[in-house]
Amino acid sequence: GQQLNQSPQSMFIQEGEDVSMNCTSSSIFNTWLWYKQEPGEGPVLLIALYKAGELTSNGRLTAQFGITRKDSFLNISASIPSDVGIYFCAGQLYGGSQGNLIFGKGTKLSVKP
Amino acid sequence: NAGVTQTPKFRILKIGQSMTLQCAQDMNHNYMYWYRQDPGMGLKLIYYSVGAGITDKGEVPNGYNVSRSTTEDFPLRLELAAPSQTSVYFCASRGRGGEKLFFGSGTQLSVL
Numbered sequence: 439g440q441q442l443n444q445s446p447q448s449m450f451i452q453e454g455e456d457v458s459m460n461c462t463s464s465s466i467f468n469t470w471l472w473y474k475q476e477p478g479e480g481p482v483l484l485i486a487l488y489k490a491g492e493l494t495s496n497g498r499l500t501a502q503f504g505i506t507r508k509d510s511f512l513n514i515s516a517s518i519p520s521d522v523g524i525y526f527c528a529g530q531l532y533g534g535s536q537g538n539l540i541f542g543k544g545t546k547l548s549v550k551p
Numbered sequence: 552n553a554g555v556t557q558t559p560k561f562r563i564l565k566i567g568q569s570m571t572l573q574c575a576q577d578m579n580h581n582y583m584y585w586y587r588q589d590p591g592m593g594l595k596l597i598y599y600s601v602g603a604g605i606t607d608k609g610e611v612p613n614g615y616n617v618s619r620s621t622t623e624d625f626p627l628r629l630e631l632a633a634p635s636q637t638s639v640y641f642c643a644s645r646g647r648g649g650e651k652l653f654f655g656s657g658t659q660l661s662v663l
Binding site: 444447469471478479480481482483486526528530538539541542543544 | 591596653
């Protein structure tokens with residue numbers, strides 16, 4: 439099946455550092471979404487991107503929809519302990535089944551106070 | 552504002568037992584989904600539904616069944632539980648024309 443390559447798989451950073459993670463694919467996507475999952479909970483939507491080149495912020499989080507429509511990145515600035523969790527990218531394929539998202543394998547973020 | 556509600560939160564099954572994972576949403580969403588999440592593997596789509604009375608297979612449907620008799624409810628049935636079905640199961644929903652999925656808090660299932 440279609441795959442999203444999400445990297446890095448995990449990150450261990452110091453509080454206050456900036457974080458960057460990305461997702462790439464060989465396929466074209468209509469939509470990119472970034473989710474955060476905390477332990478024992480379901481993923482929660484952080485940012486949604488709908489067109490190539492779009493750059494969207496949500497507080498300390500910034501995400502971009504790649505120009506080629508095959509990639510997206512998420513940046514977190516000035517990390518804090520509550521940023522800990524697993525971050526997933528998800529995309530809706532161009533021409534894919536309506537609303538059926540493909541998920542990356544996640545980036546596990548650990549923040550050391 | 553409940554959103555997507557899943558029950559139970561945890562369950563242990565013996566091999567061969569059956570059970571139903573419940574999912575309900577109160578947002579009048581047409582689209583509902585069942586995913587399983589295995590460690591380090593992201594989310595895999597099991598089944599989905601685009602409206603009451605309509606269901607379709609996702610990427611990993613074997614060993615599962617679903618029904619959608621109402622807009623609100625989308626139960627997932629395991630008929631003969633196998634150890635390979637040990638996982639965390641998430642139900643999700645979205646409205647028509649939107650891509651934003653809203654997730655429940657998950658059901659952690661162990662088959663021993």
